[in-house]
Amino acid sequence: MRIELRHMAAAGLGLGGPVAWGVAAGRPAVGALAAIGALAVSGLFAGEVRPGLRRLLIHGAAAVAGTAVAGLAGVLAAGRGWLTAVTVVLIAGLLAVAGGISRPMAEHSTRFIVFMVISTGLAKGVEPVAAAVLFAGGAAWGLLVTALCLHARKGPAEPGELPRPAPPARALLRRWWRTLGNASGWQYPIRLTACLATAEAVGLLWPQPTASWIAVTVVIVVRRRLDGAARRSAERAAGTAAGVVAGSAVLVWAPPSWLFVLLVAALAAARPALKERDYTLYATVMTPLVLLLMEGGARVPPPTIGYRLADTAIGCVLALGIGYLPWVVRRERSVRAVMG
Numbered sequence: 001m002r003i004e005l006r007h008m009a010a011a012g013l014g015l016g017g018p019v020a021w022g023v024a025a026g027r028p029a030v031g032a033l034a035a036i037g038a039l040a041v042s043g044l045f046a047g048e049v050r051p052g053l054r055r056l057l058i059h060g061a062a063a064v065a066g067t068a069v070a071g072l073a074g075v076l077a078a079g080r081g082w083l084t085a086v087t088v089v090l091i092a093g094l095l096a097v098a099g100g101i102s103r104p105m106a107e108h109s110t111r112f113i114v115f116m117v118i119s120t121g122l123a124k125g126v127e128p129v130a131a132a133v134l135f136a137g138g139a140a141w142g143l144l145v146t147a148l149c150l151h152a153r154k155g156p157a158e159p160g161e162l163p164r165p166a167p168p169a170r171a172l173l174r175r176w177w178r179t180l181g182n183a184s185g186w187q188y189p190i191r192l193t194a195c196l197a198t199a200e201a202v203g204l205l206w207p208q209p210t211a212s213w214i215a216v217t218v219v220i221v222v223r224r225r226l227d228g229a230a231r232r233s234a235e236r237a238a239g240t241a242a243g244v245v246a247g248s249a250v251l252v253w254a255p256p257s258w259l260f261v262l263l264v265a266a267l268a269a270a271r272p273a274l275k276e277r278d279y280t281l282y283a284t285v286m287t288p289l290v291l292l293l294m295e296g297g298a299r300v301p302p303p304t305i306g307y308r309l310a311d312t313a314i315g316c317v318l319a320l321g322i323g324y325l326p327w328v329v330r331r332e333r334s335v336r337a338v339m340g
Contacts, residue, residue, distance in 0.1 A: 014142035016265030029296030037138025074119020085200030121212035217315025239283025247288030254299030
């Protein structure tokens with residue numbers, strides 16, 4: 001329980017800090033951008049009692065750099081029509097393939113894809129370099145807070161899942177290369193890019209203020225593993241939809257600055273407690289958090305909220321209908337055929 005509280009404190013302070021700084025400076029939207037960077041490293045060491053400083057620095061530095069580049073790539077690619085769609089899908093596809101190298105690589109590549117897609121919806125009035133700097137600064141702050149919270153007190157190690165020693169890089173690359181020789185190595189890249197390509201096409205054929213949210217919904221719902229996919233994806237989709245309703249209700253009201261800070265900190269702190277326990281509640285918390293940060297706490301007109309609800313429904317249908325159900329059915333048929 002004490003371990004969980006440390007992670008909750010790190011997440012709450014990591015995201016609440018940049019937002020509070022932005023509000024104090026009279027630039028809440030700027031603070032929200034930095035908080036998006038902090039969101040990228042929030043939960044980086046979930047479940048670990050006290051990660052070693054070397055591991056914390058290596059994985060933390062990779063996450064900070066990846067977050068900055070994701071923000072830069074997303075803002076640079078945004079607003080260019082079909083070129084944006086092709087760029088996002090190609091980058092996501094390449095990273096999805098590379099994520100098969102190892103579990104850390106899968107986590108970093110997924111994080112990059114999610115925050116790149118989120119960044120494409122931030123393009124209005126945001127300079128690419130400024131976005132990258134703010135993302136990196138927020139991620140560095142989040143990493144610092146995580147290190148301080150997890151290493152705050154020395155004492156006997158509490159029970160927790162210790163990280164396994166990483167296999168040699170050469171062995172990982174050989175195994176990854178072998179997986180590319182069969183269908184399983186390409187399954188997740190094909191699922192993700194098919195969903196993303198369709199989401200981008202729908203957004204272009206139906207232009208409206210929140211079209212990028214279709215792709216955001218897709219990358220939130222579609223995940224690499226197919227184990228328990230039908231149930232988990234349905235839970236994540238339901239949670240995402242519920243989160244959009246909750247987040248939209250707050251943004252219609254336009255919360256005062258102090259409440260904006262408290263909401264972000266509270267939602268961020270709840271994430272570590274819910275992530276491994278309840279997919280629906282986790283998505284219900286994660287989605288309004290992303291919405292609040294993307295909008296910088298500013299008021300959103302009701303028509304825009306209507307579009308976002310429609311975009312969420314479209315994204316969930318695409319994720320389930322293209323990214324999961326056909327693949328689950330195909331796998332079950334293969335298993336039945338083998339079992340005879």
